[in-house]
Amino acid sequence: MAKKQLTELLRQEGLSITSPRLNVLAILDQSDGPLSVENIVEHSTTQIPLSTVYRVVADLLDAKIVRTFSSPDKKLLVELTRSTSGHHHHLYCQSCEKVFDIDLDTKMERLIENVIKDVSDSHGMRVYDHSFEIYGTCDRGGHHLKSDQD
Amino acid sequence: MAKKQLTELLRQEGLSITSPRLNVLAILDQSDGPLSVENIVEHSTTQIPLSTVYRVVADLLDAKIVRTFSSPDKKLLVELTRSTSGHHHHLYCQSCEKVFDIDLDTKMERLIENVIKDVSDSHGMRVYDHSFEIYGTCDRGGHHLKSDQD
């Protein structure tokens, strides 16, 4: 995505255009998967304090520009909302610490919805979200950006 | 479960019989769902430091007597392995902070296994676990032990 488009993303949500925000957005946009706050700082060419990244992410989350969730080791992970269609399920690699987005086919999503309905009905609960995560190991290491040679 | 049986659980795994361990086991055994370390301390009649509970839980985890996972707010949750048949999926209540174990029927489990196979194959990964969690809210509050009046 061009810088102009990232700027527009912020403007549309009424967020002021600042360098840390554009920075974080550009990094997330370049990534082929969710990134931790630490990842974001590492990928940044300019120096950004962790606290700023946390605040930027919080603002982007409020604006629903990003989505966040936790890694198995309880760190905050961030990804652009627009980069993931519909639901967000994840595949974690224990060895390279990478996180992949995975999509379930429509049939599977529907089955899951049914299960959720059954379970929530029987427990008398109003469900607002769900997650499905897969944990495994691969042979590759490190994190990859789209610009990297995969 | 009788104290004698809890003792036996430890003995079978080669763990020495200590009062904190029996305590934690008894509390987990009485609970109708996973408990946080803080919960365990609260439910204990005798005084147990958090650090001791963490160490006890770590030992019980090594011995596979308990299973652990994280709550949405990233706290460590613990439950007796034997109290949950087969797989472990969870229903989190945002309002009362309670966690329920849920079971999926065999057909659903099989579908999930298929999805996991597809996904792991396409990513070249060896899968060692997965989780399926539902987040919602109910009307009740607080944590319940089996001995409480539900």
Place this chain on the structure above:
DNA sequence: TTCCTTGCAAACGATTTGCATTGGA
């Protein structure tokens, strides 16, 4: 100019660890 955002450092909350003491086998 006027706030919102940032940077830096201190504060926090969950979990871990060092070390001297205690208690199980």
Place this chain on the structure above:
DNA sequence: TCCAATGCAAATCGTTTGCAAGGAA
């Protein structure tokens, strides 16, 4: 007795917050 387990306090780690300085509108 002897070593593993415990209690207490200090340390860690990810994340949050207070406050003064900087920058967008």
